[in-house]
Amino acid sequence: SDPPSPHSPSNQSSRKLSVGEMYLSDTGGQYLDGTTDITRTVHWGVPTPLQKEAYTRVLMGNIDLSRLVFPPNTAGGAVESFARRALWDVGLNYGHGTGHGIGNFLSVHEWPVGFQSNNVPLTAGMFTSIEPGYYRDGEFGIRIEDVALVVEAQTESQWGARGGNTSAAPHSAWLQIRYLNTYYETIRARVGPELQRQQLEEAYHWLQRSTEP
Numbered sequence: 001s002d003p004p005s006p007h008s009p010s011n012q013s014s015r016k017l018s019v020g021e022m023y024l025s026d027t028g029g030q031y032l033d034g035t036t037d038i039t040r041t042v043h044w045g046v047p048t049p050l051q052k053e054a055y056t057r058v059l060m061g062n063i064d065l066s067r068l069v070f071p072p073n074t075a076g077g078a079v080e081s082f083a084r085r086a087l088w089d090v091g092l093n094y095g096h097g098t099g100h101g102i103g104n105f106l107s108v109h110e111w112p113v114g115f116q117s118n119n120v121p122l123t124a125g126m127f128t129s130i131e132p133g134y135y136r137d138g139e140f141g142i143r144i145e146d147v148a149l150v151v152e153a154q155t156e157s158q159w160g161a162r163g164g165n166t167s168a169a170p171h172s173a174w175l176q177i178r179y180l181n182t183y184y185e186t187i188r189a190r191v192g193p194e195l196q197r198q199q200l201e202e203a204y205h206w207l208q209r210s211t212e213p
Contacts, residue, residue, distance in 0.1 A: 019045035022043045024141045025039065025041075026143070037147060038147065039144060041141070041144060050136075060176060061085065061087060062083065062146060065080075074122055076113070076114050076122055077119060079122075080099075080115035094132060094133045098131060099148075100129050101119075101127065113127070127148070127150075128147070129146070130148050132144065
């Protein structure tokens, strides 16, 4: 018989989950109206002070870049550091890219949009991931990834574009309260009625718990 897929669980490769660890779940799907790429990090027990601090600052970086207003023809590489600033403030960093283009029912990683030095300028209508993180070898990993849409921004000088979070998956309930409360309200309004329409009551109640103010 064929060997198991590397992603298939087995007695040799699997281990039991515990409440004393952080878990990073990188997920996504292909749909007729678009592609998703979303990463969440959760802890089912009591995180350490470092884990809380790192998670907070990763989330701050995600939010800072998502809400950034910038001039037309700005390249992603010019604004990438906004996702790292909160981590840099305390001497932390991550060793991977901050985001990549997202195809519309196409590639999950789609060139040439993104935040590397050789990516094209960000233009209204582009989709990109925003995914800062922090990792401690052999201990834990944190990444918070959303899909953002570049849109025109209304500014006093009448120029600018900005990102806008299009993802709808709850963050663990630490931190940045005002932004998260508004985001949670959006998730409830978008996702809640659909779960009820499909009579997915368990999922609906999980959503309500996960988006408490």
